[in-house]
Structures are given as structure tokens and as C-alpha cells.
Amino acid sequence: MLQWLNKLSLGRGQEDWFVDALNKDFRQLEFLALDLELTSLDPQEGDILSIGYVPIIEGFICPGEGRHCLISEHSGVGDSAIIHGIRDCDTDGGHTMEDALSRLDQARQGKVLLLHHAGLDLAFLAKHQSEYSKLLAADTMQIEFQRRTRQGQPVANSLRLNQCRDRYNLPAYKAHNALTDALATAELFLAQMSYMGGQDAISLAEIIRLSR
Numbered sequence: 001m002l003q004w005l006n007k008l009s010l011g012r013g014q015e016d017w018f019v020d021a022l023n024k025d026f027r028q029l030e031f032l033a034l035d036l037e038l039t040s041l042d043p044q045e046g047d048i049l050s051i052g053y054v055p056i057i058e059g060f061i062c063p064g065e066g067r068h069c070l071i072s073e074h075s076g077v078g079d080s081a082i083i084h085g086i087r088d089c090d091t092d093g094g095h096t097m098e099d100a101l102s103r104l105d106q107a108r109q110g111k112v113l114l115l116h117h118a119g120l121d122l123a124f125l126a127k128h129q130s131e132y133s134k135l136l137a138a139d140t141m142q143i144e145f146q147r148r149t150r151q152g153q154p155v156a157n158s159l160r161l162n163q164c165r166d167r168y169n170l171p172a173y174k175a176h177n178a179l180t181d182a183l184a185t186a187e188l189f190l191a192q193m194s195y196m197g198g199q200d201a202i203s204l205a206e207i208i209r210l211s212r
Helices: 002-007 014-022 078-084 097-108 118-126 140-150 161-167 178-197 204-210
Strands: 030-038 048-057 067-070 112-115
Touching: 014 204, 030 097, 030 118, 030 178, 048 078, 048 097, 048 178, 067 097, 067 178, 112 118, 112 178, 140 161, 140 178, 140 204, 161 178
Parallel strands: 030 112
Antiparallel strands: 030 048, 048 067
């Protein structure tokens, strides 16, 4: 497990925290469910329009501590507005990317990042802060992929956030709001953990393994 630390950029003093966390049950840890709204699915061409996140502390979601940041710095919403409903005028009074990332960096300290399709969002964040390319995160999409693969179930076109939630009888939310999707990801993660282990311990190491 320690070889993962070679890929991490945890910040000074964080390596010991992560090593200690690897063998702990997820309910002993804090996660930060994170979602981005984007102008494109191509990290080389697209921009981040909004960032939403909500913490999970010792197995409980804390929606009151969730945050949503619209980003003012982008090259234009374009046709992506059809998907997420964010217009150029909505972001005029938003945060600078530097400010939004500073807030996110503060929120994620001592927490494990949790995303649905982590590779995509982390690639967008890495354009602005290179350490995100090295961070390991729990990924509800990959966890669901592993579960369905083991069961011999089809995975093609079945891993969108709301599709995954539906299999756990979670309510349907209106998609493509970063804070709502972060909350939806947090709920899906807890449902996946309950399905996998019930009251049995599930270590962070196992979660990261399933997320790769």
C-alpha cells in the first residue's frame, strides 16, 4: 500500500496521516464529496464553471457544511448551458479560480476526496493546480464498475450518477448542479458501502483499490 504515496501530493505532514488512514474503516474518516460543472468533457479545451462539495464525517453527510462556488473565469459557457443551465451572466459575480481553489484546498484538508468519475474532474483541477494530478480519490463510478463486473452485469452506458443511484433505490435528483451532484455522490457512496459490508469494516485501502 505504501507505494501509493509515491503518486500522492498530500502536502507537508499529510503523508503520515494518509498511511495511518489506509487501514481504518471509512466510518472513522472524513471524506469530501466533490463535483464540477464544466463547459466540455475535454480537459484541454473546457473550463470549470462551478465547484460543489459536501463533507462526510464518520459515515454521516453534513449538508449544512456544503459549499457551491460559481467561477467567473472561463472562456464562455457556450452550448454546455443546455446541460447544466449555467449562463454567462450567472457567473459574472462568481469566484476567481484562485479563490475557489483556495477554499477547496482548505475544505479538503484531513479528508479523502470522493467523486463520481474522479479522473475527469481531477484532470480539470490539475490544469490550475498540478498536485490534483497526483491525488488519489475514492470514485463511486469505479466502485460501481467493479461491483457490476464481479456480478457479470453489463457496464456500458450504465454508470452515470443517477443510473447508479437508481440501483440502490436512492431518489432521483435534478442532475448537473455541482452541489446537488456532490450530495448525490455522497449518498451513493454510503449506499455502496452499506451494500458491500453492512456493519463490517471497510478500509480506506479497499475503497481506493476499488476506485482505480
